[in-house]
Amino acid sequence: MAGFVYSAAPEAAAKRALDDQLIKENTTGYVRMDSEGYLRDLIRYASEGKIEVKDKARGLQFFIIEGGGEGLLTDDMAGIDASRYGVGGGTTTTGATGTSMVFDLNDILVVFDAKGKLINSCHLARPIKISTAKDPLFWTEKTAEKVYKAWDNGPVSIYRNTNFDIKYYGLKVDDSVGYYQHGWVRIDIHKREATNGCIFIMDPATPKYSKTNKTILSNWEPKFIKDIQAAVGASVKSNIGTMRMIEIK
Numbered sequence: 001m002a003g004f005v006y007s008a009a010p011e012a013a014a015k016r017a018l019d020d021q022l023i024k025e026n027t028t029g030y031v032r033m034d035s036e037g038y039l040r041d042l043i044r045y046a047s048e049g050k051i052e053v054k055d056k057a058r059g060l061q062f063f064i065i066e067g068g069g070e071g072l073l074t075d076d077m078a079g080i081d082a083s084r085y086g087v088g089g090g091t092t093t094t095g096a097t098g099t100s101m102v103f104d105l106n107d108i109l110v111v112f113d114a115k116g117k118l119i120n121s122c123h124l125a126r127p128i129k130i131s132t133a134k135d136p137l138f139w140t141e142k143t144a145e146k147v148y149k150a151w152d153n154g155p156v157s158i159y160r161n162t163n164f165d166i167k168y169y170g171l172k173v174d175d176s177v178g179y180y181q182h183g184w185v186r187i188d189i190h191k192r193e194a195t196n197g198c199i200f201i202m203d204p205a206t207p208k209y210s211k212t213n214k215t216i217l218s219n220w221e222p223k224f225i226k227d228i229q230a231a232v233g234a235s236v237k238s239n240i241g242t243m244r245m246i247e248i249k
Contacts, residue, residue, distance in 0.1 A: 004016075004019065004031065004071040004072070005071065005072070005073040005074065005075055005077055005078050006070045006071050006073070006078070007070060007073055007077045007078065007079070007080055007081060007082035007083070007106060008079055008080055008081045008082075009067065009070065009081045009082050009083035009084075009106050010067075010081075010083065011066070011067025011070055011083065011106065011247075011248040011249075012067070012070045012082075012106075014067070014248050014249055015067050015068065015070035015071055015248045016070065016071060018042070018045055018046065018248065019031050019071045021045070022038065022041055022042070022045065026038070026041075031071060031072070032072075033072055033108070033121050033122075033123075034118075034121070036117070036118035039053075039110050039118060039121060040052075040053045040116075042065060042068060043063050043065065043110070043244075043246060046065060046068065046246050046247070046248050046249075047246045051063070051244050051246060053112050053116050054114075054116060055115055055116040056114070056115070056116075057112075057114045057115075057116070057241075057242075058114065058242075059114055059239065059240055059241035059242065060111055060112070060113060060114065060119070060156070060228070060231060060232070060240050060241030060242075061111065061112040061113070061114070061116075061241060061242065061244070062109065062110070062111050062156050062171075062241050062242065062243040062244065063109070063110045063111070063112075063243075063244050063245075063246060064107055064108070064109050064110075064124070064148075064151070064243065064244075064245050064246070065107065065108050065110065065246045065247075065248065066106075066107050066148075066245070066246065066247045066248060067083070067106055067107065067247065067248030068106075068107060068108040068110075068246070068248060069082070069105070069106040069107055069108045069123050069124075070082070070106050070248070072108070072123070073105075073106065073123075077105065077106075082104075082105045082106040083104045083105070083106050084102055084103075084104065084128070085102065085103045085104075085105050086100065086101070086102050086103075087100065087101045087102070087103060088100050090127075090130065090195070091193075091194045091195075091209065092130065092132065092138065092194055092195065092196050093164045093165070093194045093195075093196055094196075095194075098132055098133030098134075099130065099131065099132045099133075099138075100130075100131050101127050101129065101130050101131075101195075102127070102128050102129040102130075102141075103125045103126060103127055103128065104124075104125075104126040104128050105123070105124075105125055105126075105202075107123075107124045107126060108121055108122065108123055108124065109121065109122050109124055109189065109201070109224075111224075111227075111228060111231075111241070113231055119227050119228060119231050120223065120224045120227040120228070121224075122201050122202060122203065122222070122224045123202040124189070124199050124200065124201065124202065125192065125199065125200040125202055126144065126148070126199045126200075127139055127144065127195055127197050127198075127199070128141045128144045128145075129141050129144075130195070130196070130197065138196075139196065139197040143185060143197075144187075144197065146177070146179075146185075147175060147179055147185055147187050147197075148245070149245070150175035150176045150177045150179060151173045151175055151176075151243050151245055152176070152243065152244060152245040153176070153242060153243070153244065154173040154174050154175050154176060154242070154243050155173070155174045155238075155239045155241075155242060155243075156171055156172070156173055156174075156239075156240055156241045156242065156243050157171070157172050157174070157236075157237065157238040157239055157240060158170070158171055158172075158225070158228060158229065158232070158234075158235075158236055158237055158240060159172060159236050159238075160235065160236050161188075161190070164194070165194070165214050165218075166191075166193040166194065166209070166214060166217050166218050167218040167219075168190040168191055168193070168218070168221070169190065169221055169225050169229070169235065169236070170188035170189060170190035170198070171188055171189040171190070171225075171228070172186075172188040172189075173188075173243050185197070187199065189201060190225075191203070191206055191217070191220070191221060191222050191225070192206045192209065193209045193217060194209065201222045201224050201225065203222035203223060203224065205222075205223075206220070206222065207220050228240070
């Protein structure tokens with residue numbers, strides 16, 4: 001399909017086949033991150049009909065589609081494995097030197113309201129490995145995967161974090177194993193800045209993360225976060241919805 005960007009990730013072929021099928025059943029321009037119909041169909045088809053957007057839900061409906069970003073990637077992702085993208089010089093909240101990170105860049109997060117109306121969608125940048133000069137196993141793929149898999153059917157809350165240099169509103173998921181509740185591993189989803197394993201919302205308008213730009217970045221939030229706050233009528237709120245995890249296979 002001309003105009004669509006797929007990477008060399010393992011999920012890319014399956015996502016391309018799924019998109020081809022959906023395009024045949026719909027119209028030109030259907031495959032878009034802002035298309036409610038496409039995202040509804042993607043959730044249903046990718047889950048083999050086991051998961052669907054509801055028209056009557058108890059709260060917001062969150063969906064992370066692993067590999068769902070394939071076909072919707074930027075041009076620079078063509079020909080590389082977007083699920084394992086290495087970055088040198090990444091920054092943890094401690095500012096550890098000699099840091100390198102590996103990100104999964106081909107997942108998307110989609111949220112619908114309780115009546116099934118699309119609120120917003122975004123690409124995610126999920127750290128799956130973080131190594132520092134002092135700690136080569138600072139964040140491991142094994143732990144990253146355990147947390148991710150434990151999110152399915154977990155309650156989602158939005159909260160304010162002021163513990164670090166950059167202040168942010170983040171989405172946290174009460175996982176099924178109790179990692180977050182017990183403080184064993186606390187991973188949330190927020191704007192792009194420093195990370196110890198937290199997942200970034202990819203918004204092209206994100207201010208640059210630097211020592212001289214911290215106030216600007218602290219005072220800025222992605223449209224994805226603002227749209228959720230508008231939907232729930234609050235800046236922070238517990239149990240605003242449920243997360244469902246879907247894999248492209």
